[in-house]
Amino acid sequence: MFKKILIANRGEIACRVAATARRLGVRTVAVYSDADAQANHVRACDEAVALGGNAPKESYLRWERILEAARATGAEAIHPGYGFLSENEDFARACAEAGLVFIGPPPSAIQAMGLKAESKRLMEKAGVPLVPGYHGADQDPALLQREADRIGYPVLIKASAGGGGKGMRIVEKSQDFAAALASCQREAINSFGDDAVLIEKYVQRPRHIEIQVFGDTQGHYVHLFERDCSVQRRHQKVLEEAPAPGMPPALRQRMGQAAVDAARAVDYVGAGTVEFIVEQTGGYDAPEAMTFYFMEMNTRLQVEHPVTEAITGLDLVEWQLRVANGEPLPLAQDDLRIHGHAIEARICAENPDKGFLPATGPLTVYRKPAAAAFARADVRIDDGVREGGEISPYYDSMIAKLIVHGDTREQALARLDAALAQVQIVGVATNVQFLRGVLATESFSKARLDTALIERERAQLFDRDPLGLPLLAAGVVARQLADEAAQAAGGPFGRADGWRGLGLATRTFAFDFNGQGATALLRYGPGAARHLSVGEGESQVAGDLAWTLLHDGRLSLDFAGRREVLAVHRHQDQWHVFGQAGAGRIDAVDRLAHAGDTQAEGGRLTAPMPGKVVSFAVKAGDTVSKGQPLAVMEAMKMEHTIAAPADGTVAELLFAPGDQVTEGAELLRLAA
Known part of the structure; x- marks a missing residue:
């Protein structure tokens, strides 16, 4: 076994690889960018080497610096993780030339499978079924348009060198093809340095099922069964599970054999995934x-x-290390078995209600499921962040992966929802409640899976409000009163029971909830009695308010006949409330401070997230119509189009392509 390896990655995968290496007695070297100087993966390794820069092209993609770090620290091998350089055949070749073992497949296999068009030609020769499409080398836009028209719409444009949902567009009709192609190519060149694409039939009601394969240097191959990754947004996976629900044994055997045939066709070594x-x-x-x-x-x-x-029950990173060290596969195909069911949820810094726009900022609160609530093997969190850390705009939006296992799919579903209910994140928007919403849909719970599941269940997923204003407001009021009581210095002026020199009082709490103003009135009764009313008219909810502050800082709350245990955190002017049923946020409002603030946004168009301006589709003086694309921004490796909110004329462009902008920065002005 290797004595020391360098991990050429960051975040949760670097921490994940380091954990297995430590268990095997292998020392590890981390590399890090300026933005990651205090990151968890740096602490997880035995040594660390600075790469400089912030963006990937300035740091984690600078493989000559990574090779220098490996030589300087005496590392024998490099584990590339996933993303960044993991599928770069030039890097794998450079490792070998430097006398380092690349913990992955040979450069020839990466090259053969890295270009989607070439890989499909190889698979056709190997007898692996292919989707009808165009995989040719001629990239003339007019030819690509004709091929798309020949295949028939809808079609899927995919970056030939791509992955992870980047450089991919669905085109519904011929007249939209040219614009989608240009956007796809632009994203592909930014992400992969190659704008070649292929065109395929867009399969209706598709499931995304992949097979985990392994090969060794002795020519042995196995598959480790399948994963269903059909639940996606922006062509990126949200929930993954194994085995695939409803998979007939005969189909599992055929797909597994096809995956092994694919690996054998390119003399594959190490861990790989064949996606179908x-x-x-x-x-x-x-x-x-x-x-x-x-x-x-x-x-x-x-x-x-x-x-x-x-x-x-296997450690795939351990298998990677052993195979890279020249050892044979630990098990043969007949030795492998499926035990129970597992589901993984990707917890991301993003806002599902705003088209999954990525979010950045501090992790003011980051609480994970309590270990005591689950058996040791039932729940696992892979992450590379910690409370007080930062989600930066330079890398992807994933915060953590939450993985659960159960004897059955139904048990795994229940465990995943229970674990997600214990996740508390404040400081950045996340998809945690959205994930719980997906689990609750009929489509997911009954395994009616395809890649359009989120769109099909849109009404339930994006109108979900399990807590609502009354319970949120009650939790906030109780938390504020509990904090006031804890801070009281004693005496009549430190009491928190509403006592006043002229009698008991009524307090008013003003909030913004989903963009609407709301008021909560707290009336003090004799002794410790408190009565709370939230809202007005027919929608008002009122009742006695009582709470107990638990040892872990949560509140056991009773309000209007409902009992809940809530965690309440304040971040700036926002109150975040977490309960078993869900979570929500309301904004505290100082009515006096806002009384004179009546300035409207007018014709300002602002950046919905921090990122880079890629291009403008208009210039000053152009007349535009509502919905027309005006600009393209890039954040966390994804492009986002900014459209006109109304008809008007472009008065001024305030930035240039390539400029970095902050969230809320005014990009351009429109005149009516």
Whole structure:
């Protein structure tokens, strides 16, 4: 086994690799950017080397610096994690030339599978089923348009060198193709340095099912069963599970064999994932009618590998290290078994209600599920962050992965929801409540899965408000009163029971809830009695308010006949409330401070998130119509289009392409 390895990555995967290395007695070296100088992965390793810079191209993509760090620290091998350099054949080749072991497949396999068009030609020769499409080298836009028209709409444009949902667009009609192609190519060149694309039939009601494969240097291959990754937004995975629900054993065997054939065709070594698109021609309840097509092979470990570990009881990083060290695969195909069911949820810094816009900022509060609430093997969190840390705009938006395992899918679902209910994050917007909403949908709970699940369940997912204003306000008022009582210095002026020199009082608390003003009135009665009313008219909720402050800082709250245990955190002027049923936020309002603030936004168009201005589609003096694309921004490796909110004329562009902007920065002005 290696004595020391360098981990050429960051965040949760670097921490994950370091944990296995430590268990095996292998020392580790971290590398880090300026933005990550205090990051968890730096602390998780035995040594650390600074790369400088912030953006990936200034740090984690500078492989010559990484090789220098490996030589300087005496590392024998480099683990690339996923993303960054993990599928870069030039880097893998440079490692070998430097006398370092690349813990991954040979450069030839990365090259063969890295270009989607070339990989599909190889798979066709190997007899692996393919989706109808165009995979040619000629990238003339007019030819690509003709090929898309020939295949028939909808079609999918995909960056040939891509992955992770980047450089991918669905096109519904011919007249939209040219604009989608240009955007796809632009995103591809920014993410992968290659703007080549392929065109494929967009499969209706598709499931995204992938097979984990492993090969060793002795020519042995196995598959470690499948994962279902159908629940996606922006073509990126949200929930992954293993095994795939409703998978017939015969189909599992055929797909597993096809994945092994794909790996063998390129003399693959190490961990890889063969991704298939599965067409449900007979509907959700007819698994026997499913047809599968090869989509791509990811020549690296996948983000979702923990669900495979959970159902097989194996450590895939350990397998990677052993295979890279020249050892044979630890097990043969007949030795592998599926045990129970596992689901992984990706917790991301993003706002689902605003088109999943990425969010940045401090992790003021970051609380994870209590270990005592679960058996040791039931729940796992892979993360690379800590409370008090920062989510920066330079990398992707994932905060953590929450993985649960159960004897059945139903048990795993219940455990995942219970674990998500214990996650508390304040400082950045997250998708935690959205994830709980997905679990509660009929489509997911009954395993009626396809990549359109989120859009199909949109009404339930984006109108979900399990707590609502009354309970949020009651929690906030109780928390504020509890804090006041704790700070009281004693005597009549330190009492928190509403006592006044002229009698008991009524207090008013003003909030903003979902953009609307709201008021809570607290009336003090004799002794410790308090009566709270929230809202007005028919929507008003009122009742006695009582609480107990628990040892862990949470409140056991009784209000209007409802009893809840809540955690309440204040961040600036925002109150965040977390309960078993869900979580919510209301904004505290100082009515006097806002009384004179009546200035409207007018024709200002502002950045919805921090990021880089990629391009403007208009210039000063242009007439635009409502909904017309005006600018493109890039944040956390994804492009976002800014559209005109109304008809008007462009008065002024306030930035230039390439400029970095903060959230809320005015990009351009429109005149009516």
